[in-house]
Amino acid sequence: MAKHRIYTMGFAKVYAALVAKAERKGRTRAEVDHVIGWLTGYGTRALEAQLSKKVDVETFFAKAPKPNPSRTLIKGVVCGVRVEEIEEPIMREIRYLDKLVDELAKGKAMEKILRKA
Template sequence: MTKHKIYTMSFSSVYPHYVAKAEKKGRTKTEVDEIISWLTGYSQEELEAQLEKQTDFETFFASAPELNPSRALIKGVICGVRVEDIEEPTMQEIRYMDKLIDELAKGKAMEKILRKNN
C-alpha cells in the first residue's frame, strides 16, 4: 500500500497555512504554536527545530515528545470524515491538528480547544 502524500510533505510547508488561517480570523501564531505544543509535547524550541529541519508529517508525529492523552476528546468532522473514526494513527494525528486549527479559526476559546475541564 502506498503512503498517503501528506505523510511525506514537510510539516514546515503546511505550518504557514495553519498560521495564516488563524491570523485571517484574528487569532495568533502564538495560539497555533500552543495548540501544536499541547497536541505533540514539542516545546517552542523543539517545534522551531522541526520546522527548520523540514521534517515530514510522519516523522513529526512519530518524533513527538508526548502526544497528549486528552487528544482522544477531539471529536467532529474534518474533510468530511469523523476524526474519532480514522483508523490509521498518523492520519488521525494530522486530522486532530486540522480540527484544532479549525476550532481556533472559528473563534473557540483556547481552554475549550485544549480540552481543559473535560
C-alpha cells in the same frame, strides 16, 4: 498500499498553512504553537527545530515527544471525515491538529479547544 501524500509533505509547509488559516481569522501564530504543543508535547524550541530541520509530516508526528492523552477527546468532522473514526494513527494525529486549528480559527476559546480529561 502507497502512503498518503501528506505524509511526505514538509511539516513547515503544513504549519505555514495552519498559521495563515488562524491569522486570517484574527488568531496568532503563538496560539497555533500553543495548540501544537498541547497536542504533541513540542515546546517552542523543539517546534522551531523541527521546522528548521524540514521534517516531513509523518516524522513530525511519529517523533512527537509527549502526545497529549486528552487528544482522544477531540471529536467531530474535518474534511468530511469523522476524526474519532480514523484508524491510521498518523492520519488521525494530522486530523486532530486540523480540527484544533479549525476551532481556533472559528473563534473558540482556548480553554474549550484544549480538552481536559
